[in-house]
Amino acid sequence: MPAGLSASVGHKSGHKPVLDAADIGRAVTRIAHEILERTRGAEDVILLGIPTRGVPLAGRLARCIEQVEGRPVPVGSVDITMYRDDLRLRPARALGHTDLPTAGIEGKTVVLVDDVLYSGRTVRAALDALNDLGRPRAVRLAVLVDRGHRELPIRADYVGKNLPTSQREVVRVLLAEVDGQDAVLLGASPAAGTPGRQEGARP
Amino acid sequence: MNRHLISAADLSRDEALLILDTADELARVADRPIKKLPTLRGRTVVNLFFEDSTRTRISFEAAAKRLSADVINFTVKGSSVAKGESLKDTALTLEAMGADAVVIRHSAAGAPHRLARWVRGSVVNAGDGSHEHPTQALLDAFTIRRRLGGGREAPAGAADHQADHQGEGLDGLKVTIVGDVLHSRVARSNVLLLSTLGAEVTLVAPPTLFPVELGGWPCTTGYDLDAALPKSDVVMMLRVQRERMNAAYFPSEREYSRRYGLDSSRMALLPQHAIVMHPGPMNRGVEIAAEVADGPRSTIVEQVANGVSVRMAVLYLLLSGLDPAKATTGADR
Numbered sequence: 001m002p003a004g005l006s007a008s009v010g011h012k013s014g015h016k017p018v019l020d021a022a023d024i025g026r027a028v029t030r031i032a033h034e035i036l037e038r039t040r041g042a043e044d045v046i047l048l049g050i051p052t053r054g055v056p057l058a059g060r061l062a063r064c065i066e067q068v069e070g071r072p073v074p075v076g077s078v079d080i081t082m083y084r085d086d087l088r089l090r091p092a093r094a095l096g097h098t099d100l101p102t103a104g105i106e107g108k109t110v111v112l113v114d115d116v117l118y119s120g121r122t123v124r125a126a127l128d129a130l131n132d133l134g135r136p137r138a139v140r141l142a143v144l145v146d147r148g149h150r151e152l153p154i155r156a157d158y159v160g161k162n163l164p165t166s167q168r169e170v171v172r173v174l175l176a177e178v179d180g181q182d183a184v185l186l187g188a189s190p191a192a193g194t195p196g197r198q199e200g201a202r203p
Numbered sequence: 204m205n206r207h208l209i210s211a212a213d214l215s216r217d218e219a220l221l222i223l224d225t226a227d228e229l230a231r232v233a234d235r236p237i238k239k240l241p242t243l244r245g246r247t248v249v250n251l252f253f254e255d256s257t258r259t260r261i262s263f264e265a266a267a268k269r270l271s272a273d274v275i276n277f278t279v280k281g282s283s284v285a286k287g288e289s290l291k292d293t294a295l296t297l298e299a300m301g302a303d304a305v306v307i308r309h310s311a312a313g314a315p316h317r318l319a320r321w322v323r324g325s326v327v328n329a330g331d332g333s334h335e336h337p338t339q340a341l342l343d344a345f346t347i348r349r350r351l352g353g354g355r356e357a358p359a360g361a362a363d364h365q366a367d368h369q370g371e372g373l374d375g376l377k378v379t380i381v382g383d384v385l386h387s388r389v390a391r392s393n394v395l396l397l398s399t400l401g402a403e404v405t406l407v408a409p410p411t412l413f414p415v416e417l418g419g420w421p422c423t424t425g426y427d428l429d430a431a432l433p434k435s436d437v438v439m440m441l442r443v444q445r446e447r448m449n450a451a452y453f454p455s456e457r458e459y460s461r462r463y464g465l466d467s468s469r470m471a472l473l474p475q476h477a478i479v480m481h482p483g484p485m486n487r488g489v490e491i492a493a494e495v496a497d498g499p500r501s502t503i504v505e506q507v508a509n510g511v512s513v514r515m516a517v518l519y520l521l522l523s524g525l526d527p528a529k530a531t532t533g534a535d536r
Contacts, residue, residue, distance in 0.1 A: 079228065082240040092204060092524035094221060095228040132237045
């Protein structure tokens with residue numbers, strides 16, 4: 001798991017920091033305000049993080065919205081492993097945690113939260129997973145980094161940073177809750193043939 | 204994970220915990236309005252049952268269907284086996300039909316092991332003679348962990364609570380398995396798996412119902428149930444397998460029941476938190492009294508529900524990854 005790799009390893013292997021902790025904090029605050037603005041106070045909003053790093057991000061957004069509005073926002077997680085389209089290309093994976101607010105998602109505005117938006121396949125899987133969990137009124141997408149190279153007609157509604165990348169590059173998001181520190185790193189892709197599970201390299 | 208699940212001994216502690224953790228997540232599917240995941244769509248699971256079974260076959264069928272696999276049920280009655288077809292020929296037929304997994308129950312110990320050499324798909328042992336029944340052991344371990352994991356009792360129905368057990372073993376829990384150890388595949392698989400997960404297993408049975416050779420089993424043994432009960436966290440009652448008994452192993456059912464049956468007076472000897480398990484089907488009034496089986500500390504119905512989750516986890520972990528036919532190494536050991 002990349003959780004074991006500290007940022008210092010990342011720096012040594014030539015990863016360039018793109019966002020630091022303060023940048024990430026500002027981006028999260030801005031997204032929280034945008035959600036409030038566009039949903040007019042986040043009345044029926046549920047924040048659902050996509051494991052691994054979407055979950056702490058959803059939690060941060062929820063705390064931020066609560067600070068502004070003085071009212072808690074339901075937050076949960078939706079695991080997409082069973083809905084992936086590349087399950088048969090790799091060994092079986094451990095499952096993440098699906099944890100819905102008790103009220104469910106029926107008729108609510110669901111904001112999916114993930115760290116990196118790349119091919120769009122993760123979000124496609126998340127939409128399929130939501131389909132089996134209920135019928136939200138609307139589904140929105142918030143990501144910390146949009147690195148381009150979409151393979152499906154999917155776009156984000158809330159973006160922390162648009163990061164132009166080449167497909168050979170790897171984007172790694174580190175969050176204090178998982179990795180012990182906040183940073184977004186951009187680096188060259190690992191050696192060919194290495195089955196890396198970098199967040200940004202996720203198909 | 205191995206490509207097959209033949210014996211509980213094949214599972215390392217990490218692999219066993221991965222199955223239990225996966226089952227924990229999959230158990231939540233049962234609470235959803237749509238109890239189905241698309242994960243094994245287009246894959247075929249064959250239930251190959253040479254012995255009678257209700258709960259295991261139905262459990263595997265439900266597990267495979269919840270993962271969207273196609274299920275073919277094959278029972279001996281009405282099949283060519285009744286005309287004398289050999290296991291190998293049956294296996295080759297299944298192979299030709301493109302089975303991705305074969306769930307086999309057979310009266311001969313070692314049949315799944317043989318089958319694994321003849322088919323390309325994964326083989327899951329659903330009970331072979333008196334040898335092993337690994338998915339039963341996994342569902343028992345899962346049930347114990349849910350009830351007693353972390354040394355505290357999980358309040359029934361608290362969904363958030365279950366996540367707390369992720370990655371936890373059964374370290375230090377004392378499990379007493381009582382009854383017909385000699386004929387029990389459940390006992391063997393449980394001894395192997397529960398000890399892998401850190402539990403201390405004690406087998407209690409009349410001397411005639413112990414196997415001749417117990418030297419290699421990671422457990423302690425005893426003949427006196429009343430002495431073992433006060434220090435047990437879990438009591439697992441085994442079924443007296445009359446169909447496998449062609450000799451007299453004990454004088455009468457009445458005497459067996461007196462010495463080794465679990466009734467309410469023996470329940471009083473157990474610690475307050477202890478649970479009672481039974482792999483089913485039960486002989487009510489022989490190894491377990493009806494009021495104990497239906498009591499609040501009995502997990503018998505829960506075990507059946509957990510069986511589906513655990514078998515989903517096994518099928519998912521065996522089948523969802525690389526196609527074994529295309530994989531070279533790595534996926535299989």
